[in-house]
Amino acid sequence: MSVERVFLPVVLGSLFAFGCASTQSQPEDASEKEEQADQARLETQEPAPGLAAEIVQRGTLRVAMSGDQPPFNAVSRSGEYLGFEVDLASALARSIGVELEIVELPFAELLPAVEQHQVDM
Numbered sequence: 001m002s003v004e005r006v007f008l009p010v011v012l013g014s015l016f017a018f019g020c021a022s023t024q025s026q027p028e029d030a031s032e033k034e035e036q037a038d039q040a041r042l043e044t045q046e047p048a049p050g051l052a053a054e055i056v057q058r059g060t061l062r063v064a065m066s067g068d069q070p071p072f073n074a075v076s077r078s079g080e081y082l083g084f085e086v087d088l089a090s091a092l093a094r095s096i097g098v099e100l101e102i103v104e105l106p107f108a109e110l111l112p113a114v115e116q117h118q119v120d121m
Contacts, residue, residue, distance in 0.1 A: 052096075055120055060099045063089040064119040066107040075104070089121070 055061055065073040065085055073083040081102050093100035103119050113119045 051120065055098060056096065058098075060101045061089065061093040061096070061121070062101045062103055062119040063121045064103045064105050064110050064113050066110065067104045069107070 063085075065081070067073055067075045067081065069083075071083055073081060073085045076082055086102070089102070090100050103113070105113055105119075114121065
């Protein structure tokens with residue numbers, strides 16, 4: 001029997017055993033405290049009270065995309081927006097009964113545009 005046939009299963013078995021041992025869950029008290037802390041953080045955060053009403057009143061959902069990140073979002077040769085994010089934004093706009101407006105921005109400007117309320121998402 002060769003050394004590789006013995007050595008490889010021993011190494012792989014050891015790695016598996018150490019990996020399983022290191023993924024032990026936290027004690028229940030710690031996870032309960034963490035859940036309570038998360039809940040407290042959620043309760044203290046103020047929702048954007050007027051955003052949903054503003055979107056419905058305006059009649060459009062403004063979604064920023066870079067247009068160059070396939071398969072998430074891209075622009076076809078005919079200028080049509082394609083991709084997962086486009087489909088998701090379209091479904092969201094349809095579900096709340098408004099039109100979808102895609103605002104194309106460079107990737108670095110996406111989050112600042114949301115923070116400055118230039119777009120909704």
